[in-house]
Amino acid sequence: MSAILEIFAAIPYDQVLIQTVNGIVTGMILALVASGLTLIFGIMDVVNFAHGELFMLGAYIGVVVLATTGSFWLALLIATLIVALLGAALQIVTLRPLLGRDPLTTILATFGVSLVLQNYALWQFGPVARKIQEPITGSFQLLYLEYPWYRLLIAALSAAIIGALWLFLKFGTWGIWIRAATQDRVMAQAMGIPVPWVHTGVFAIGAGMAAASGVLFGPLVGVTHAMGLDWVLKAFIVVVVGGMGNLGGSIAAAVFISLLEAYASIWVSPAQAVIVSFVVLILTLLIRPTGLFVPTPK
Amino acid sequence: MANDLNDQDSSYEFWRSGKVTRRRLVGWGAGVLGATILAPAPWRAAFGQAKPYKIGTIQPLSGPGAVGGKTALIGVQMAADRINKSGGINGRPVELVVADDESKPDVGRRKAQKLVDDDKIDVQVGGFLSNICLACMPVWEEARIVNIISVCLDTTLTTSKCNRYSFRPSDYAPAQAVAFAPYLVNQMGKKWHIVFADYAWGQSTRDAYVAQIRKAGGEVVGATGIPLGTADMTPFLSKISGNFDGLLGVFATDGVTVGNQVYDLGLTRKYKWAGDGAIAESTNLPALGNKIEGFVGINRYLPVLEGPLDTPAHRKFLEEASVRLKKIDPTGPLPDRYVQSNYESMNALKLGMEKSGFRGREDTMKLIEALEGLEMKEGDDFPQGDKVLRKEDHQAFVREFIFEIRGGRHRIVETVAKEKTLFPPACKFPAA
Known part of the structure; x- marks a missing residue:
């Protein structure tokens, strides 16, 4: 009994609280990035390697709109819409012609697009990092830390955007078409659903969500051509663990993995805590390759 | 128009007069190429002078x-x-x-x-x-x-x-540490926590500062390494707490990220904030805005026309x-x-x-x-x-410049002569 009490006494509760908040906030940002990625995979079977560059492009467009209008919210909205349109154009030009071909070709195509976009950003905007001013400043005392309100706002906005997407998929006409195309592409087409346009729409939505996350995350890091790299690597892990193409699973996996990493970082260095994500990824692939958060088929 | 016709005529003359044929032109070309290859050594040396x-x-x-x-x-x-x-x-x-x-x-x-x-x-x-x-x-x-x-x-x-x-x-890192450590300890505080980019440069710079801060009479109470390219540093930075005077940052390409997030978590208000000048490089300042105000750094170069740089x-x-x-x-x-x-x-x-x-x-x-x-x-x-x-x-x-960011600009606080940055050599060249 005393040993158990000693273990409980040894837990640094201040760290547990701080890391819980960190884990949830990071998880929600990650969920927003991963939801676009998983949506595109679920409908189109396309692993979008350009997702990080769409994230970065959204942030750059946010910088330009913010400088012009002075409104963060307008920057968020316009960047999302522009990158969604760009996503639609990219899908029509690069991915639609590859429909039905070996999935490797789409991987190569999106990888090519990622290189083009990254170098375009470097050429167009230059190497100097840009700033997106956060819409709210200030912080609250979280034990020994001053925790910025803006981080909580990002988590709330990510939840709101994902919630809106869920409502759209559940009740919107296009949402129903998207779900139908996910379940059975051929049958959906036979029923008169314009599947090629559904694909275009899905890619646009995924691109728009990447752009929104780029604008939201911009104030924390500064906007550079390489800002999407770190997030997209994690988002890929989340998508696999959550179940490729499973939106709810990806959100759950994002929060789950972020919390696991956050708790692990209490006892080990956060750099080593990242190993936890990879362990979960490997275990998922070994034990439940369809994803941890996918319901077992009956 | 007349000129054009004349040009056409001369062109026709050149190609069709029987003096210059395609075969002859190829032959001359081959001859020139051969002469270049077989040119005597002194000629080659003379041409070689112009070689970039x-x-x-x-x-x-x-x-x-x-x-x-x-x-x-x-x-x-x-x-x-x-x-x-x-x-x-x-x-x-x-x-x-x-x-x-x-x-x-x-x-x-x-x-x-x-x-x-x-x-x-x-x-x-x-x-x-x-x-x-x-x-x-x-x-x-x-x-x-x-x-x-x-x-x-x-x-x-x-x-x-x-x-x-x-x-x-x-x-290099030890010279910067030799130049900066006395200022850190005597002007800013005795106890330091180092937060550094966790790769070759960051690690060696950390080691250099640990040694030099100790030599100057101070103490490094902790160090936090953050992998290169980490976008969200909050899990690392939120673990930093305790009783020390200053936070010393060693970052280059991630300077904007660490500068923003250290400020956001209130660490720059709780502790003195100093570090490698790369954090506040002129190319990083626009993205850091007022979050980098008050940062004290060391750099070999500052884009200012003041003091010895004027x-x-x-x-x-x-x-x-x-x-x-x-x-x-x-x-x-x-x-x-x-x-x-x-x-x-x-x-x-x-x-x-x-x-x-x-x-x-x-x-x-x-x-x-x-x-x-x-x-x-x-x-x-x-x-x-x-x-x-x-x-x-x-x-x-x-020579090194210790500076402070004030009003969004670098201000030289102290210039350290190159003789005061010396660090003993520790190199043994491998035999050729």
Whole structure:
């Protein structure tokens, strides 16, 4: 009994609280990035390697709109819409012609697009990092830390955007078409659903969500051509663990993995805590390759 | 119209008169080519004088390091253009062969090998990320090519991993620590926590500061390493707490991220905030805004015209570099230390090549001897100030500037003479 009490006494509760908040906030940002990625995979079977560059492009467009209008919210909205349109154009030009071909070709195509976009950003905007001013400043005392309100706002906005997407998929006409195309592409087409346009729409939505996350995350890091790299690597892990193409699973996996990493970082260095994500990824692939958060088929 | 007809006529004459046929033209071409190949040796030597020196430069022009690599390249190009305008080196022009290491050590090493084997470079000036400099060092050594390290600050490059072929005409971590530690301990606080970029340069800089802060009478109570390229540093930074006076940051390409997030979590209000000047590099200031106010740093170069940097040579350098930077970045940033050290490294090489009468790779040993102990005098070639390349380890010592960010600008707080940055050599060259 005393040993158990000693273990409980040894837990640094201040760290547990701080890391819980960190884990949830990071998880929600990650969920927003991963939801676009998983949506595109679920409908189109396309692993979008350009997702990080769409994230970065959204942030750059946010910088330009913010400088012009002075409104963060307008920057968020316009960047999302522009990158969604760009996503639609990219899908029509690069991915639609590859429909039905070996999935490797789409991987190569999106990888090519990622290189083009990254170098375009470097050429167009230059190497100097840009700033997106956060819409709210200030912080609250979280034990020994001053925790910025803006981080909580990002988590709330990510939840709101994902919630809106869920409502759209559940009740919107296009949402129903998207779900139908996910379940059975051929049958959906036979029923008169314009599947090629559904694909275009899905890619646009995924691109728009990447752009929104780029604008939201911009104030924390500064906007550079390489800002999407770190997030997209994690988002890929989340998508696999959550179940490729499973939106709810990806959100759950994002929060789950972020919390696991956050708790692990209490006892080990956060750099080593990242190993936890990879362990979960490997275990998922070994034990439940369809994803941890996918319901077992009956 | 008449002219056109005349032209047509003369063209017709030329091709159809029977004097010049396609067959004859090919024959003459072959003859000229053969004569060039078979020309006697003295002629070849005479033509060889006009042959440009091929100078390779490896920089991170894509990937996360491109933020600094792009400005670094400006420095090399600026020096090369200036050299060519003033008649070249030993009467021969300079041709830059640029290679992009993509911010990856394996790619860097492959590109270095390509510069050696395919591009047949005479020397190399460049290197930005220390892990890439370390990966490429054996390539230069094996090919017996002089390698002028222009940015990489990792300590081991001129200590435990030094070799006869590599030179660093700028500063390195121990020299910065020797220069900065007394100020940190005497002016800012005794107890420090170091937060650093967790790779070769960051680790060696951490070690240097631990030693020098202790030597100055202070104490390092903790250190937090953050992997290169980490976008969200909050899990790392939120673990930093306790009783100490100051937080010392050692970051370069992630300077904006750490600057923003350290401020957001209130650490800059709780502790004194100091660190490597790369955090507050001129190219980072726009993205940091007022979050970097009050930061105290050390740097070998600042883009300000005040104190010892208020010289005509520096003004000229600053103006020309600013014009060039504006061409690659519409915000028009001021030059950073990467522009400066690449510019000066190229000029150091020029001095060495002139002194040794360098002709090509066959004269590498002569060039090495000329560079060992090379003295560089403040002026148009070296606007940062005087420097000497120490013979024992091929490491230069330069004056350092301790600065504070006030009103969004660098203000020099103290200038540390190069003699006060000296650190004993710890290099034993491998036998050739």
